[in-house]
């Protein structure tokens with residue numbers, strides 16, 4: 001199931017516009033804040049798909065009936081660009097468990113790349129709702145490798161894969177290899193460059209958040 005949030009009209013479209021804009025994205029603080037705001041909106045949308053159970057709350061004047069989320073959630077992000085998106089999610093889901101994965105592209109001479117996964121810190125995810133954040137879903141290779149590694153941590157009851165921008169190739173990849181995943185994205189772009197950057201995309205999300213790194 002794909003949820004492309006820019007197919008509807010909402011303020012999310014403005015945040016995404018600013019993140020894509022070659023002028024506005026130069027302001028790295030605004031870029032990170034927009035990424036956080038996308039995270040807040042996406043978390044809220046995902047919250048509508050969780051399980052709830054009835055509860056009562058005592059107010060100064062009596063008791064009210066409420067429906068409270070009952071799932072255990074694990075929020076996992078691929079470093080480094082996932083950090084501001086993660087922060088946005090945490091403002092909505094404030095008491096979840098968290099995982100972090102360092103996955104990066106190691107480029108070969110022929111222009112292809114392998115995904116190197118060097119570090120993962122993650123709680124048990126068995127029977128929990130796993131929300132995996134990777135701001136740019138380009139080929140799907142990072143998500144794929146990450147999810148393979150996370151099999152050691154248990155089998156989640158629900159899997160949500162979240163990106164700010166996805167390519168249609170990346171979406172198809174996730175759908176093919178992880179058919180139960182719910183895919184949440186701010187937009188779906190059609191093309192990838194020869195180096196697997198999304199077109200029109202927004203550029204390098206990690207660099208835009210945190211500055212240019214020394215080597216690829």
Ligand code: URA
Pocket residue numbers: 081136138196197198199201202203204205206
């Ligand atoms: N990662 C990015 O930061 N941008 C892309 O377009 C693809 C992967």
